[in-house]
Amino acid sequence: MNRNLVRALLLAGLALGFGAGSFRYSIGDLSDAGPGLFPLMISTLLLIVSIMMIVRSRYDAAVPLQIGWRRISLVLGGLVGFVLVSKALGVLAGIVALVFITGLAGTSYSWRRNLQVSLALIAVAFAMQSLLGLNIGLY
DSSP: OBHHHHHHHHHHHHHHHHHHHHTTSOOBOSSSBOTTHHHHHHHHHHHHHHHHHHHHHHHSOOOBOOOOHHHHHHHHHHHHHHHHHHHHHOHHHHHHHHHHHHGGGSSSOOHHHHHHHHHHHHHHHHHHHHHHOOOOOOO
């Protein structure tokens, strides 16, 4: 099975799903946009990109599809770890757990890089809490 074609088809399915979901809201028009217009526009652009990828996959050499179950498991484990650690110790600790667990799925592991990514995500979380007024339970 061609990896490029599978990627394009999954992207097209994602675009169609979000595009169909946007019709549950008022679309409006460009001068008076409703809440469904932005997701519809983004999903339309995503669908156009995926169609171009489908066409391109027909002309490029086929790349065999290989599923990395270990990497998928580590990313899913990182998400589960984020939820469990966040409930027990707070979102800040959950972010660190998420980054360090999912970092194992990469081709190389660097605790310094993981620490830098964790600090950047923690800064984003603080910005969201202070600038947007979100109550995300950082502590």
